[in-house]
Amino acid sequence: MNKHNYESVIVFTPVLSEEQLKDAIKKYRQLITEHGGEIVHELNKGMTKLAYPIQKKSSGFYVIFEFSAPTDLIKTIEIQFKRDERIMRFLTIALDKHAMVYNQRKRNGEFNKAKPATQAPATENKKTKVEEDII
Amino acid sequence: MSKPHQNNAFMFNAKADTVIKKKYCRFKKSGIKYIDYKDGDFLMKFLNEQGKMLPRRITGTSLKFQRKISQAVKRARHLSILPYVADGLK
Numbered sequence: 001m002n003k004h005n006y007e008s009v010i011v012f013t014p015v016l017s018e019e020q021l022k023d024a025i026k027k028y029r030q031l032i033t034e035h036g037g038e039i040v041h042e043l044n045k046g047m048t049k050l051a052y053p054i055q056k057k058s059s060g061f062y063v064i065f066e067f068s069a070p071t072d073l074i075k076t077i078e079i080q081f082k083r084d085e086r087i088m089r090f091l092t093i094a095l096d097k098h099a100m101v102y103n104q105r106k107r108n109g110e111f112n113k114a115k116p117a118t119q120a121p122a123t124e125n126k127k128t129k130v131e132e133d134i135i
Numbered sequence: 136m137s138k139p140h141q142n143n144a145f146m147f148n149a150k151a152d153t154v155i156k157k158k159y160c161r162f163k164k165s166g167i168k169y170i171d172y173k174d175g176d177f178l179m180k181f182l183n184e185q186g187k188m189l190p191r192r193i194t195g196t197s198l199k200f201q202r203k204i205s206q207a208v209k210r211a212r213h214l215s216i217l218p219y220v221a222d223g224l225k
Contacts, residue, residue, distance in 0.1 A: 009173065009214055050215040051175075060215070064173070089214055098169040106171075 004094055005040070005068050007103075010081065011054070011089040012061040014047060021061055024086050028065065031077060037069030041107060054088045066095070066103060158195025162203075170203045172210035175217055179224070181208065186221035 010028070012021060025044065032039055045062035054060070074092055081090040095103070105111065161167075171177065181189050181196075181204050188208055191201050211217040218224070 011214060051212075051218040051221075052215055054215055062214075091210060091214055093210070096169075102169040102171065 008065045008092040041066040160197035162200040172207040
């Protein structure tokens with residue numbers, strides 16, 4: 001069976017408690033792995049404000065799954081998404097090679113320009129400490 | 136016959152005096168190959184106040200990437216990252 005790379009974004013209702021959300025995420029993680037899929041990356045963005053109300057709710061939990069899976073899995077997983085009342089919106093897309101590179105770089109934090117800036121002063125501080133030790 | 140021709144040349148020069156900055160495709164220039172539909176703040180650059188997409192003649196984006204932006208905006212709207220309709224978005 002041909003395997004492809006996919007990305008699913010799921011918007012859960014804000015009514016869920018933290019544990020219920022964890023259970024829901026666990027369910028789909030298992031569903032993917034049991035059907036011959038492999039999870040590359042999983043991200044829980046947490047409670048986020050929506051741009052427009054869905055089911056009279058103004059916020060939702062965004063969860064992103066990045067996985068490689070046989071093509072059959074998408075059909076079964078999307079049916080599960082539709083039947084789940086906890087899910088307000090979902091979107092599954094196939095990733096091309098550019099998207100894969102982009103996601104990889106994003107995970108490594110290459111797009112966060114704030115990160116190296118914060119790291120640089122820290123190293124400077126270390127240097128000064130070492131210098132002080134020498135002195 | 137020569138007089139109108141000269142006149143035209145003069146007109147052309149007058150236009151050239153007002154410097155028009157040439158638009159460019161920011162994706163081609165900076166080598167971006169993939170547009171993330173999850174990044175709402177970035178996509179906001181290509182929308183007007185009403186949440187409609189800006190035309191290429193204003194942003195200067197090449198056709199190839201305008202299509203990709205359009206795809207990304209539509210995905211973002213579905214996931215409620217961007218609004219379908221808005222008033223005073225910026």
